[in-house]
Amino acid sequence: MHEASIALSLIDVASEVLRENGGARASALTVRVGAWSSVVPEALTAAFPACAQGTPLEGAHLNVVTVPGVGECPTHGPVTLDVRRGLRCPACGAPTPTLVQGDELELDEIELAEPQLEES
Numbered sequence: 001m002h003e004a005s006i007a008l009s010l011i012d013v014a015s016e017v018l019r020e021n022g023g024a025r026a027s028a029l030t031v032r033v034g035a036w037s038s039v040v041p042e043a044l045t046a047a048f049p050a051c052a053q054g055t056p057l058e059g060a061h062l063n064v065v066t067v068p069g070v071g072e073c074p075t076h077g078p079v080t081l082d083v084r085r086g087l088r089c090p091a092c093g094a095p096t097p098t099l100v101q102g103d104e105l106e107l108d109e110i111e112l113a114e115p116q117l118e119e120s
């Protein structure tokens with residue numbers, strides 16, 4: 001249910017953008033999900049179609065881009081973190097309590113659908 005509420009809030013944001021674009025519809029949506037956010041990409045894409053029903057996003061394809069976690073090691077600088085190992089430098093094991101990236105959940109791109117031509 002967690003992912004459904006996330007899908008709904010993404011749809012809210014995207015619908016707002018579409019309204020500002022003159023009521024366009026979207027054919028695809030790209031979101032960036034950090035590996036360290038608690039979001040499961042598969043669950044999000046699974047929840048999306050039902051959540052999008054009745055919105056300008058209905059029928060749009062959801063692309064999820066996973067952003068790897070990056071921490072700051074005192075010795076090695078920015079290092080890519082392994083989720084299974086926790087907030088530790090993979091090279092020396094030093095704690096890297098600050099997450100530089102990897103906990104984001106953001107709308108990256110909205111692909112607008114071709115406007116439907118009026119029948120004349």
Ligand SMILES: [Zn+2]
Pocket residue numbers: 073074075076077089090091092093094
């Ligand atoms: Zn290190």
